Amino acid sequence: MAPKRSSAASSPTKSHKKKAHPQHDSHSSNGSPAAPAADLISEKEKKKQNFIVRTIWTVVMILGFFGLLAAGHGYIMLLVTAIQILTYKEVIALANEPAREKKLPYGKTINWYFLATTIYFLYGESVIHYFQEVVLVDSYLLPLATHHRFISYMLYIIGFMIFVSSLEKGHYKFQFAQFAFTHVTLLLVVVQAQFIMNNIFSGLFWFFLPASLVIINDICAYLCGITFGRTPLIKISPKKTVEGFIGAWISTIIFGMILSHFLCKWKYMICPITDFSANAFTGLDCEPNPVFLLQTFKVPSALVPLIGRATFEFAPIHFHVMVMASFASLIAPFGGFFASGLKRTFKIKDFGDTIPGHGGITDRMDCQFLMGFFSYMYYDSFIATHHMRVGNVLETAIHSLTVAEQLQLVSSLHKYLHNQGIISNETYECLGKALP
Known part of the structure; x- marks a missing residue:
């Protein structure tokens, strides 16, 4: 017992000695557990701050998006254009950095020139297709x-000639790699984004629903993954699990059906x-596409005893939403995997810091481009009603008829409208005097 008391008695002396040498105390504290604890607190504070910033900007983006959606189609188109350009900027910047180090001429200028040329071509195609009756009657357009x-x-x-003239000896391989990278980026970003623009022309439903399905799937995949995710899905994204992938698929179909049920009742959307x-x-007012209307379907005879009815009413849009939700869940995420690999x-870590707490625009849009392109192709193949439009007739008349035949067509159309009682006698006579 005595030695223990002696040891205890000597401890204050040791403590006093430590206090007498603050430098020694400071040195020992560097190796003590206090430093990791402080780092841990600092890391927690950073995560907390990042969570707050991320939440604030999430709310800002949601409110801003719905504000533009309510403001009209033109504002949504401006949003898509801005996303298109900013995403291209972020991706192409990955290849621009080595070009700046090598001090090669026209590298960045060529990239932006090709972007402007591509946008001019794509936007022109869309405007001419959807607004033929306006464009084709204007003498300037x-x-x-x-x-x-x-x-x-x-x-x-x-642009091609500028690129070839900028080739420098010793950098051919690098410059051609840059050229290829630019064109792949134009294809995967700018061209695909243009089909999202075409979806807006067809109705906001075909823009809003696909975008919502991707967001819903992303949220559900995260929730299902942290809840019961166990099996890794793909090596390029180690945090993705098979359970989260499948759970998100089922959840996206359910939420997509509910969302489409309300959207298809709003003509502004469809x-x-x-x-x-x-x-x-x-x-807006229009004759709704038949897919939004209830239709009667026959139940297979073998299932009638089980269901207890021979027919049922169902809006076909819900079947199409199931297909689109499946694509958003099973295929579109590979756009995100592709971006992760890049x-x-x-x-x-991120393509940029355009959105505080969220990284770059590309980090948020990697799946949306695939989904938007698929939505356009699916809509055009299975849903769109391909009937003759005024613009189609006008284009045919302008390109296929002579001036004399065009005047004859106008005269015949006026006569038909007059005989139907749509044009008055005075108007018909006035038009007759104007025509040769």
């Missing part, structure tokens, strides 16, 4: 519309664009 593809091609050739001044408050290739 008609030449641009008639020769649009040739003009676009020549603009591309100019009507194709006819008036750029329209918004959520003024609304980031690992260039050894970066």
